[in-house]
Amino acid sequence: MGEMFNNPFTPNFGQVPQIIAGRDQIIMELDEVFDGALGSPARTTILIGARGSGKTAMLSYFAQRCRQKGWISVSASCIAGIQEDILQQAAMAADHFTEPEHSRRLTGVSLGQFLGISWENVSGFTPNWRTRMTALLDVLAEQDIGLFLTIDEIDPHLEEMIQIASVYQLLVRENRKVALLMAGLPSEVSGLLNDRSVSFLRRASQHHLGRIADHEVTQAFRHTIESAGKQIEADALADATKAIDGFPYMLQLVGFRSWQGAGESAELKREHVRTGIEMAQKDFENRVLLATMTSLSRGDKTFLRAMLPDAGRSSVSDIEQRLDKSSGYVSRYRGRLIESGVIEQDGRGWVRFALPGLQSYLKKTEE
Ligand SMILES: Nc1ncnc2c1ncn2[C@@H]1O[C@H](COP(=O)(O)OP(=O)(O)OP(=O)(O)O)[C@@H](O)[C@H]1O
Ligand SMILES: [Mg+2]
Incomplete structure (x- = not known):
């Protein structure tokens, strides 16, 4: 029975997805x-x-x-x-x-x-x-x-x-x-x-190639599943969309792992997606976050840690205070980190993490 349903997700670098979200x-x-x-x-x-x-x-x-x-x-x-x-x-x-x-x-x-x-x-x-x-x-x-x-x-x-x-x-x-x-x-x-x-x-x-809008993620996620002959519960779809956070690679990872979790079931349910998300987050840590962190300098990392107390976005002037550095210093590191795709501008004077899970990953590795 199992081979009737081939996993349609493509969590491999460079692989063309079955359904392209957004773009x-x-x-x-x-x-x-x-x-x-x-x-x-x-x-x-x-x-x-x-x-x-x-x-x-x-x-x-x-x-x-x-x-x-x-x-x-x-x-x-x-x-x-x-x-x-x-x-x-x-x-x-x-x-x-x-x-x-x-x-x-x-x-x-x-x-x-x-x-x-x-x-x-x-x-x-x-x-x-x-x-x-x-x-x-x-x-x-x-x-x-x-x-x-x-x-x-x-x-x-x-x-x-x-x-x-x-x-x-x-x-x-x-x-x-x-x-x-x-x-x-x-x-x-x-x-x-x-x-x-x-x-x-x-x-x-x-x-x-920034974040993909949630409604486009939802649509692509559902179509990918349906095109391969299964269904997904509405709540499960909402959970998946939230965890994916607009990030294409996460879409494929969450999809792949949730599909696996569903086994023979013809419908992806909330519990399948929950374990799928957990596994996807680990994959993402190992394949993206770790590699990204090792390419950053000590100064870059200190800047990122100064963003940790905030939920969502951080104000650049708060970061200046926390680091106790000049605005020139802070704006240089801000520029570097935006260039490398680790953070992004979120309105004038504000920045936020650009990679899903990076904030919690940093918190976890802080100790
Ligand atoms: N628009 C999209 N919708 C759904 N999935 C996508 C989309 N674009 C890419 N993906 C999936 O995301 C993953 C990452 O894509 P890709 O390897 O092209 O990224 P990249 O930007 O080239 O990364 P890197 O900088 O590491 O080379 C792949 O698994 C791919 O199938
Ligand atoms: Mg590439």
């Missing part, structure tokens, strides 16, 4: 680009978000989605060798491209052409990245196929990233059918945007 705005904007609105600012988009906010999942989602609309996609991570990786992946994707409905085909494209092998022999010069990308885009253009590039884990210190961005800008200027979607942690993205050689990126469309 309608981004999906709408990028769809416009794939449907041909190359003038749209969304053609160059940056997703900014803390750990587990859904950056990689969104990149994968769009990489899949664009293929239904006559684009090929290339997904790369910001590590050394990325330029060659992009080129090889793009050449391979082009080589396999077929779209029978629109009778567009590109089979049998010679890979060597883009990988520079044939060129070197003929002309004695080694084509650079831009030349090879251009050659590839020429072939795609014959069939009006677009190239959609996703770059994850933005790293402003990688020289290749700067080169890619500059070449991309030229390709856009030449009216080529290319689009670029990047994702990174707040601090890495702002590092890239501050690099003067790629200042045009500041005009890219930027989306902060």
Whole structure:
């Protein structure tokens, strides 16, 4: 019996969820680009978000989605060798491209052409990245196929990233059918945007992958369960929504664990969800909170501890008093912590924890 109901939740990093909660705005904007609105600012988009906010999942989602609309996609991570990786992946994707409905085909494209092998022999010069990308885009253009590039884990210190961005800008200027979607942690993205050689990126469309509204969480949670053949009690759904607190990774963890807890039962009940939440919170501590805390400095942590007495949000002037530090000092740490996605602004002069369970985790580990 059990195998009739497969757990539909996806608590793994980068996994595209069965049902995407929220994010309608981004999906709408990028769809416009794939449907041909190359003038749209969304053609160059940056997703900014803390750990587990859904950056990689969104990149994968769009990489899949664009293929239904006559684009090929290339997904790369910001590590050394990325330029060659992009080129090889793009050449391979082009080589396999077929779209029978629109009778567009590109089979049998010679890979060597883009990988520079044939060129070197003929002309004695080694084509650079831009030349090879251009050659590839020429072939795609014959069939009006677009190239959609996703770059994850933005790293402003990688020289290749700067080169890619500059070449991309030229390709856009030449009216080529290319689009670029990047994702990174707040601090890495702002590092890239501050690099003067790629200042045009500041005009890219930027989306902060923040909390997802409760009603959207509720809806996605219920649909995920129902699409896999089970039901959930109304009270249980309300409890789950509260524990998830708008955080995508928590949605998947709470869902996965509650589903497990329900066993053979066709309905997720309150007690299933209660144990599910407990287990999910432990998972979250181990996989997100611990990693986040070890990346923080002593000063960062002292700042966070000064927020502990407050329920909900903390006033920055209270923090100044508790720390007995200057407003300059406090605002520097405040900035750092916002950049790393640990806290967020909540109205002028107020901050709050941006990761679910972080406050109670800090309290627990204080002793
Ligand atoms: N909109 C969404 N609705 C529901 N679940 C989502 C959504 N976005 C992401 N998820 C789920 O949340 C989890 C975390 O997503 P993802 O790995 O993309 O985060 P990330 O921002 O890339 O994290 P990191 O910075 O650690 O790489 C995954 O299990 C994914 O399936
Ligand atoms: Mg990721």
